Amino acid sequence: xxxxxxxxxxxxxxxxxxxxxxxxxxxxxxxxxxxxxxxxxxxxxxxxxxxxxxxxxxxxxxxxxxxxxxxxxxxxxxxxxxxxxxxxxxxxxxxxxxxxxxxxxxxxxxxxxxxxxxxxxxxxxxxxxxxxxxxxxxxxxxxxxxxxxxxxxxxxxxxxxxxxxxxxxxxxxxxxxxxxxxxxxxxxxxxxxxxxxxxxxxxxxxxxxxxxxxxxxxxxxxxxxxxxxxxxxxxxxxxxxxxxxxxxxxxxxxxxxxxxxxxxxxxxxxxxxxxxxxxxxxxxxxxxxxxxxxxxxxxxxxxxxxxxxxxxxxxxxxxxxxxxxxxxxxxxxxxxxxxxxxxxxxxxxxxxxxxxxxxxxxxxxxxxxxxxxxxxxxxxxxxxxxxxxxxxxxxxxxxxxxxxxxxxxxxxxxxxxxxxxxxxxxxxxxxxxxxxxxxxxxxxx
DNA sequence: TCTGGGGTCCTAGGACCC
DNA sequence: TCTGGGGTCCTAGGACCC
Numbered sequence: 001x002x003x004x005x006x007x008x009x010x011x012x013x014x015x016x017x018x019x020x021x022x023x024x025x026x027x028x029x030x031x032x033x034x035x036x037x038x039x040x041x042x043x044x045x046x047x048x049x050x051x052x053x054x055x056x057x058x059x060x061x062x063x064x065x066x067x068x069x070x071x072x073x074x075x076x077x078x079x080x081x082x083x084x085x086x087x088x089x090x091x092x093x094x095x096x097x098x099x100x101x102x103x104x105x106x107x108x109x110x111x112x113x114x115x116x117x118x119x120x121x122x123x124x125x126x127x128x129x130x131x132x133x134x135x136x137x138x139x140x141x142x143x144x145x146x147x148x149x150x151x152x153x154x155x156x157x158x159x160x161x162x163x164x165x166x167x168x169x170x171x172x173x174x175x176x177x178x179x180x181x182x183x184x185x186x187x188x189x190x191x192x193x194x195x196x197x198x199x200x201x202x203x204x205x206x207x208x209x210x211x212x213x214x215x216x217x218x219x220x221x222x223x224x225x226x227x228x229x230x231x232x233x234x235x236x237x238x239x240x241x242x243x244x245x246x247x248x249x250x251x252x253x254x255x256x257x258x259x260x261x262x263x264x265x266x267x268x269x270x271x272x273x274x275x276x277x278x279x280x281x282x283x284x285x286x287x288x289x290x291x292x293x294x295x296x297x298x299x300x301x302x303x304x305x306x307x308x309x310x311x312x313x314x315x316x317x318x319x320x321x322x323x324x325x326x327x328x329x330x331x332x333x334x335x336x337x338x339x340x341x342x343x344x345x346x347x348x349x350x351x352x353x354x355x356x357x358x359x360x361x362x363x364x365x366x367x368x369x370x371x372x373x374x375x376x377x378x379x380x381x382x383x384x385x386x387x388x389x390x391x392x393x394x395x396x397x398x399x400x401x402x403x404x405x406x407x408x409x410x411x412x413x414x415x416x417x418x419x420x421x422x423x424x425x426x427x428x429x430x431x432x433x434x435x436x437x438x439x440x441x442x443x444x445x
Numbered sequence: 446t447c448t449g450g451g452g453t454c455c456t457a458g459g460a461c462c463c
Numbered sequence: 464t465c466t467g468g469g470g471t472c473c474t475a476g477g478a479c480c481c
Contacts, residue, residue, distance in 0.1 A: 058449080058481095062448095104481085194479085222455070251452075253451080
């Protein structure tokens with residue numbers, strides 16, 4: 001904990017929804033919900049107009065629709081959020097070289113490293129107000145809530161106190177008075193499970209928590225959490241603002257609207273995800289030794305299976321092969337709602353072949369072909385199965401009057417493929433696409 | 446048809462080594 | 464009848480955060 005209030009926490013208000021309202025004036029002043037729009041989607045951000053109806057982050061979109069049917073439900077435009085976020089982060093770095101982003105919409109700023117010499121409360125307050133104005137200018141109208149205090153913990157608590165569009169500076173020395181009446185949930189790391197454990201021993205507020213001895217706390221919550229909570233209950237927090245943090249894992253996962261039961265489809269999905277993970281690893285010049293799959297069963301039990309290689313990999317084929325073999329040991333007969341692939345144990349070196357030869361590996365791409373249709377039905381990517389002369393395949397994507405079908409094996413039939421006689425009467429016979437380089441390649445003839 | 450996706454950190458047990 | 468002990472790595476699960 002510092003002598004002056006020199007840690008600033010900035011949080012953009014209802015960030016994703018605010019970007020949508022900024023970019024689409026018709027949404028301004030109206031309830032906007034950004035999140036998964038599918039059958040199993042959850043709310044990522046609700047605008048304040050939607051919050052009036054009780055719509056909250058992490059709520060299922062189904063429930064959000066029930067509470068606020070007239071809201072605009074949007075699936076999100078991440079490039080727009082990233083662009084806006086970068087503008088804000090750039091502005092913050094302009095203020096201090098020590099900026100620690102926590103997510104797209106949140107960051108700590110170390111004011112002790114800024115140009116601001118006078119760290120008195122009035123000086124810091126004026127500085128933070130000016131910063132909030134600059135955020136509005138830089139983002140085209142988005143507001144931020146800001147908290148300033150003697151530690152990260154206090155700054156973060158403070159930024160929450162006057163949302164949205166607020167500023168709270170906690171004067172040094174007043175931290176404990178501020179915290180004591182607050183519920184234990186204000187402490188970062190105290191979630192529903194920890195709060196429940198504490199409730200059972202009669203601890204509801206930070207003041208209650210302060211009465212618990214360190215030994216008792218460790219007994220109750222384990223070594224790390226126990227010591228940590230003991231300190232935070234006394235507003236003791238010396239964590240520095242850290243600008244750069246290295247990624248420890250990269251993963252891709254997906255929840256499907258209907259439970260998966262077909263193993264080959266699961267393998268195909270894992271293969272695709274492995275390709276995405278590999279792409280992101282390579283983009284950042286990373287490779288990792290541990291490949292993990294995540295499988296959430298129909299009853300929401302979640303299984304992780306991992307395997308560790310002798311040396312790091314970023315190869316899509318290797319990640320995919322390991323992922324599929326990890327899946328092979330699991331019983332998925334009850335149905336699977338989520339599949340994911342991740343790589344951890346990241347090594348920060350770009351993989352290089354010692355013999356000067358780069359092994360080019362490709363994902364085992366399965367043939368895909370676009371099939372026109374004249375149906376009004378909704379095709380479910382990954383779920384709808386079609387049968388063709390070429391074999392069985394899944395609907396992999398859909399556009400206007402066309403579905404992409406992905407075949408279940410990499411083996412293609414001999415001879416030119418002229419038509420696909422879909423079992424589904426709503427699918428038209430296949431015609432060769434005009435150009436093969438835009439929409440994925442047709443199966444080799 | 447309750448319950449996302451991308452992460453981080455912690456715990457606990459077993460293997461293995463010295 | 465004896466079966467230490469510490470350190471590290473790996474795996475699996477869970478809590479938590481935004």
